[in-house]
Structure formats: C-alpha cells, structure tokens
C-alpha cells in the first residue's frame with residue numbers, strides 16, 4: 001500500500017534523472033474516490049505529481065481544521081477540475097514541497113471530499129491530526145470549495161516548451177503567501193513524463209541543429 005509499483009518506479013526514475021525525487025499520486029484510478037497513495041512523506045524540494053483518471057476529479061489544498069475548504073482563503077494549490085471520460089488525463093498536476101509542514105488535500109468535486117477522497121503529505125506526529133481524523137471530519141463538512149482557477153502547481157502538458165529547449169534547470173517561484181507549503185514552480189524540468197520526454201526530444205533536435213550549423217560553417 002505504501003509502495004505501489006508506480007511509486008517505486010517513479011522513485012527510481014527520479015533518483016536517476018534528478019536530485020529531488022518525484023512521487024506520483026493517482027487520482028480516482030479504476031473509478032475509486034481516492035488518491036493512491038493517500039499518505040506520503042516527501043522532502044523539501046521533492047515533487048508530487050497528481051495523475052487524474054475519469055470522470056471528474058481535482059486536488060485542492062486544505063487545512064487540517066477545514067477538510068473540504070480551500071486552504072487559507074483559497075491561496076493554496078488547486079489543479080482545476082479534470083474531466084476526462086474513463087481514461088487517464090494527459091495533463092498531470094505537479095506541486096513542489098517547500099517545507100516539511102503537513103499538506104492536506106481533497107477532491108473539490110461536489111461530494112467527493114465528504115466521501116473520503118482526501119490525503120496528506122508529511123502528516124505530523126501529532127496524534128490528534130491523523131489522516132483518519134481528517135477523513136472523518138471531511139465526512140461532516142457541509143460543502144466543498146475550490147479556488148477560482150488552477151494555481152500553485154504545474155500542469156504537465158502546459159510546460160513552456162521554450163524553457164524546455166533551453167535546458168534550464170528547475171526554478172522555484174516565490175511563496176504564494178499565507179504559509180502555503182507548496183508553491184508554484186515554473187520550469188522546463190517539470191516532472192511531467194510527457195513534458196520531459198518532449199523537452200528532451202526538442203533538446204536533442206536543437207543540439208543536432210546546432211551541430212549542423214557548426215558543420216556548415218566549417219565547410220564555408
């Protein structure tokens with residue numbers, strides 16, 4: 001349960017390709033109203049990639065005290081609503097962990113948080129703030145809220161391709177404020193599998209192009 005094949009694989013890939021590790025959380029896979037895994041431990045600088053399955057789900061940051069309410073007046077991360085039939089959505093949502101405080105999250109689709117679609121990164125040792133308690137409190141939440149728009153993370157397919165071709169490394173934007181543990185990053189090295197693959201391909205083509213120019217220059 002703690003070590004899914006996907007998580008192990010992503011950890012191996014992360015260990016080979018980057019200093020910080022990438023952990024994958026599937027969202028609503030196989031028709032479930034759940035995140036898998038729903039409890040993670042991450043280091044500062046690690047990235048968590050949420051991969052969405054149909055029909056409609058999201059991930060929204062919460063505080064422990066308000067399980068189905070957008071974090072700190074709506075300043076936390078929000079993946080937007082992902083609607084994609086029955087299969088996986090090609091657009092993942094990746095957040096970067098900026099401190100070791102607990103990061104609580106839930107699905108903002110009406111009813112899903114109350115049905116137990118919640119999770120946590122870096123749960124504290126405080127026994128009064130466990131995922132089980134958070135989930136049971138969520139069941140009693142009167143309603144779910146979300147920020148107005150996607151924020152606080154990177155959508156896989158929307159990574160700026162120009163930064164990917166430049167080969168620039170990850171850069172972390174400033175805090176979104178309000179003590180948010182996860183803030184937005186802007187990076188060509190965002191750990192979207194499609195983004196990375198495309199970026200690497202583009203990078204290789206750019207390199208080949210550069211070599212061709214160099215070769216042509218030598219011929220003249």
Ligand SMILES: [Cu+2]
Pocket residue numbers: 028033056057058107108109112117
């Ligand atoms: Cu959901």
